[in-house]
Amino acid sequence: METGTRISLGAHGALIALAVFGGHLFDADASQEIRISEVSIISTEAFNGLMSSAPNRNIDEPQQVKPTQPFSVMDAPVAIESSKQSIEEPLEPEVLEVVEPEPAPQVKTEPAEPVETDTQEALVEQEVTGNEVVTSDALSSDQDQSGQMDAERLEVLRPKPRPAPRISDEIVEKPETDVERSDMEMQTTERSEEPAEKIPEDTRNTAKDESTTEIVTEADEVDPNLIAPIKSARPKRRPANVVQKASVFKKAAEKAKADKIAVDNAAKKIAKEKARKKVEAEEIKKALNAVQAEASKPSGPPLTGREKGALVLAVQKCWTPPIGVQNARDLKVTLLVELNEQGKITGGPTLVSPSGSLKGILKQAFEAGRRALLRCGPYDLPKDKYEQWKDIEVTFNPQNMVVR
């Protein structure tokens, strides 16, 4: 075996041995490992917020913390004057006695008599009432309908896009002329000297524009056979004498009585018939309602998770629960809205739960939910599944909040 071969074999053997037994020497350096972790992205405002509360702010800028006079003299008419005096010449305690406390206001409610109070600066608080509530009335009537938010109001939420330019960019070819001037010569007519034939005026009687004061449908029409007298009086005979006349009158009275009874009977029959029809109509109405209720049940495929998730996102981006609601994190309110096929709110939002009158922080929770739903409509939902989402119940649960 040649020396070169031996060296080669030895070197290769050593290399293999090192690879087998010295594995840890080739381990990847853990410190070089690239670790991947999620980082949260914060907004500029949040960053500024963090910086504003960051330590060591203004440490080297003493001039920045020098208090400045924040308000004009108008802002603090009495006290600023006294404070000016105090700055220029430090007051002795005796001098301070001169600094009058703010005079006690003469408290007065409107339209009540002036009320004396023992507070230094008493304020009187009362609800705006009386004539001033005119607005409230007007508004409350407006607000009464707020639950039934109409489409027009929601239209206002988003500005309408500007109309697209109507002039097309493409050059449209000139259409072929499909009508050409005829070469045929036209004969001219001359005005005749003879008087034109007079059209006689229609003097026939015509029905007036309004022939009846109310519309009577066929269903309401009474069968003429029922109201017509069953028997009619015989034509009068020529009077022969008084006795004959008397007997005639008597017979006529009897006949009239008989006719009246007949008419009464007919009226009773009509009333009976009407009652029967009414019962039938109610039954039909009930049946129709049942059919309609059946038809209004959601049908078609349910919304996919993605579609539902998109709706959740659309609502939550408008939901800014106030601080009091955030602090009550176990607070839940559920609102119901009705949508039309365009995703606009046509009914509600109305409160579903909790039931009863809203007290305390529930009021703010409901109002925040209502604002969110009204601000974020219309909602983009699949039209072919309208039956599934025409009514939506939204529960607002402030358990995970995003601080921006």
Next chain:
Amino acid sequence: MIINILHLLILAVLFGFPAQSQENSGPLRIEITEGIIEPMPIAVTQFLAENAGAEAFASQLTDVIIRDLAGSGLFRNIDPSAYIGSISNFNAPVSFPDWKAINAQALITGAVNLTSDNQMVVKFRLFDVFGQENLIGLQFAASSQSWRRMSHKVADQVYARLTGEDPYFDSRVAYIAEEGPKSNRKKRLAVMDYDGANTRYLTGSEDIVLAPRFSPNAREIIYTSYETGVPQVFLMNVDTLSRRVLDSERNMTFAPRFSPDGRNVVMSLSNGAKSDIYSFDIATGQKLQLTDTAAIDTAPSYAPDGSQIVFESDRGGGQQIYVMSANGGSAQRISFGKGRYGTPVWSPRGDMIAFTNINNGRFHIGVMRTDGSDEKLLTGSFLDEGPTWSPNGRVIMFFRETQGSVGAPSLFSVDITGQFLKMVPTLTFGSDPAWSGLLE
């Protein structure tokens, strides 16, 4: 095998169809569990002057209301230049579409009337624009000199109605007004509106004064003064400025605070070597020792129900926060984070305790639950100290001192999320703020 699959299919059909029909019945149901927390856009329209005398006040009233609401960090006032609609008559119906178009979620309208005897009537209405609902309509009447308070009252009503929380704008702050170079700083006791307006000085600058605290009805202030040569707690009537030393035995007393009912004051009493916490009956002058250790127990603060007291103590070696019964007895440590803890203050809502944390030479204002959990540091600087709660327990005011020979203290406020930090304007340097309750 095939038979088993068939069985499964049959079962799926049997149980699947009823599930489908259940799905189909009733409205579509969704649940929203995440929202966006951002300032609510509102439109505060210029208040209308109903007569010539009211014109001078109308715009100022509107400005104060806007500053209150926007300053809370929970509302954003829409620039009037963006308005589509306008309010020219307080009683005219509101055109909601005009306000929806600019995304104003709430609308505030108002009017001011000034009578010949200088009485002012301020009335306002708050509308939910999207709900098209008049949420409140109120009016306030008082002397025109109280126009700022009436503005704060209007803002308070709006704040409470829209957020569902108690308000805090109609309140005052007592603090130590400081002037002059750091080596010869003059300190006076001062009172101002919560927003820095209407400052009044209650003491002169001859003596060092510290740590003022309001009584629950904001008529009295207790504070520490070196007037007698040693630190002593004084009780002062804010209206008459009359004052007296609380402890007739002339001990060293400091760090006082009223009980929630205003009858007692809890404070530290020191013999020079150690300090313990005592409760003083204001009417009788009787005192009750609540702690008795060799350590320094100080900065006591009552729970709003008066049942417990939180305080700082170095009894465990380092300065930490402890809670004990209002009658004294054993105390339980609640602060376990890094560094030292001091100046604990119980929130008026009762759910949190604000404190100062000192760690690695830096000062932080923070909050924690009353059992010490959920600790959160809200600020940090060279020196942040002396937290005090707003009446509704949502905002904390404190003072921040800058470093160096020209360093000086200023008042700051931060909300309990730590997101909204702002400086409180004062006429001079300011330290040791104490927020009153909501004024009556």
